[in-house]
Amino acid sequence: MWGGPRGSAHRRSRAACEATAGGGGCADREIDHAGKLRAGACRFITGWRYRGRVREPDEREDRPEPADSAHSGRAAGGIKEPWQADPGADKVGGGPAGSRGGPPTGIDTSVAHNARVWNYWLGGKDNYAADRAAGDHVLSLFPSIVDVARADRAFLRRAVRYMAGEAGLRQFLDIGTGLPTADNTHEVAQALAPESRVVYADNDPLVLVHARALLTSRPPGATDYVEADIREPDRILEAAAATLDLDRPVGLMLLGVLNFVLDTAEASRVVARLVEALPPGSHVAITHPTLDMGGEANAEAMAFWNENATPPITPRTVAEITGFTNGLEVLEPGVVSCAEWRPDPGELGGAPQRVAQVGIVARKP
Numbered sequence: 516m517w518g519g520p521r522g523s524a525h526r527r528s529r530a531a532c533e534a535t536a537g538g539g540g541c542a543d544r545e546i547d548h549a550g551k552l553r554a555g556a557c558r559f560i561t562g563w564r565y566r567g568r569v570r571e572p573d574e575r576e577d578r579p580e581p582a583d584s585a586h587s588g589r590a591a592g593g594i595k596e597p598w599q600a601d602p603g604a605d606k607v608g609g610g611p612a613g614s615r616g617g618p619p620t621g622i623d624t625s626v627a628h629n630a631r632v633w634n635y636w637l638g639g640k641d642n643y644a645a646d647r648a649a650g651d652h653v654l655s656l657f658p659s660i661v662d663v664a665r666a667d668r669a670f671l672r673r674a675v676r677y678m679a680g681e682a683g684l685r686q687f688l689d690i691g692t693g694l695p696t697a698d699n700t701h702e703v704a705q706a707l708a709p710e711s712r713v714v715y716a717d718n719d720p721l722v723l724v725h726a727r728a729l730l731t732s733r734p735p736g737a738t739d740y741v742e743a744d745i746r747e748p749d750r751i752l753e754a755a756a757a758t759l760d761l762d763r764p765v766g767l768m769l770l771g772v773l774n775f776v777l778d779t780a781e782a783s784r785v786v787a788r789l790v791e792a793l794p795p796g797s798h799v800a801i802t803h804p805t806l807d808m809g810g811e812a813n814a815e816a817m818a819f820w821n822e823n824a825t826p827p828i829t830p831r832t833v834a835e836i837t838g839f840t841n842g843l844e845v846l847e848p849g850v851v852s853c854a855e856w857r858p859d860p861g862e863l864g865g866a867p868q869r870v871a872q873v874g875i876v877a878r879k880p
């Protein structure tokens with residue numbers, strides 16, 4: 516509720532925003548989000564509505580809850596937030612950016628989902644009004660989130676290139692895949708080694724809908740997709756074994772997904788079980804948000820997310836994230852911001868911009 520931490524976050528943000536505007540302009544106007552200058556997008560100045568402030572005539576008290584209301588994030592009292600689209604609002608012209616069709620059957624577009632908001636921050640089109648609104652609000656609280664998303668994908672490219680190149684891996688298991696975008700794991704690996712075999716796993720229903728874009732590999736390579744929750748590692752391993760030879764080394768990709776396993780002991784057990792099932796020579800790549808490395812503002816953004824979007828997320832300390840590599844050899848340069856993990860010469864036009872997302876590649880001895 517706004518009386519809690521988010522309320523004070525809003526007041527501070529608004530004050531900061533107005534102060535900046537009084538001094539010549541709002542910082543929001545400077546944000547180059549997904550390559551677009553969002554001129555005039557400042558919601559504090561342009562009158563976006565917040566809980567308890569303004570009720571629109573069309574906002575009915577008896578608005579039905581979405582099917583998955585266990586974590587619906589819908590405001591109490593039927594007051595609609597900017598990031599809470601009407602169920603059905605995406606049916607005509609409000610669907611994935613640029614589309615005019617409705618959402619696929621079974622997709623709840625009324626509440627922001629992580630895979631779709633991540634897609635939005637990366638400049639993709641597979642997202643809906645509620646995703647874009649929540650994504651914009653997170654951006655207003657934690658402006659570097661777009662840099663985090665881009666740095667995470669750049670890390671994926673470099674880590675997979677290393678594993679398929681120097682480490683000689685030909686098999687990958689990518690859990691928490693996300694919606695297809697540029698340079699998916701199989702594309703990076705197969706550019707170096709066309710025979711690479713890749714299994715993707717995610718639990719978001721829209722990722723399943725778009726999975727065919729991940730299944731484009733031709734012989735000698737192969738790709739497969741498993742709809743599964745990372746908290747069921749044995750089910751993922753069993754399904755992956757249909758495509759991967761688990762007696763040969765595998766590159767395990769856990770990018771931006773352990774942060775959705777809220778209990779650290781459970782997340783550690785998941786990683787340990789996955790690693791246990793893979794032979795020596797396998798590698799594990801991890802990215803994970805942290806409030807260290809300049810990520811302090813993400814605390815408010817995550818509190819907002821956890822009240823208004825799904826699934827709930829948690830940051831971890833660098834020490835906690837490092838704990839996921841127990842028993843593994845962490846490769847150079849160690850546990851760093853993912854932007855600083857073996858950056859390509861000249862990447863981003865100079866020194867890599869540090870982001871509050873840990874990146875690690877480790878090897879099973």
Ligand SMILES: C[S@@+](CC[C@H](N)C(=O)[O-])C[C@H]1O[C@@H](n2cnc3c(N)ncnc32)[C@H](O)[C@@H]1O
Pocket residue numbers: 629630633667668671690691692693694716717718719722743744745746769770771772775776826
């Ligand atoms: C931040 S995105 C990261 C996507 C991709 N790995 C990347 O780094 O660009 C997190 C992904 O994890 C998925 N995810 C969240 N919780 C999950 C769970 N419990 N099991 C499997 N996937 C999950 C989401 O659906 C989303 O696609």
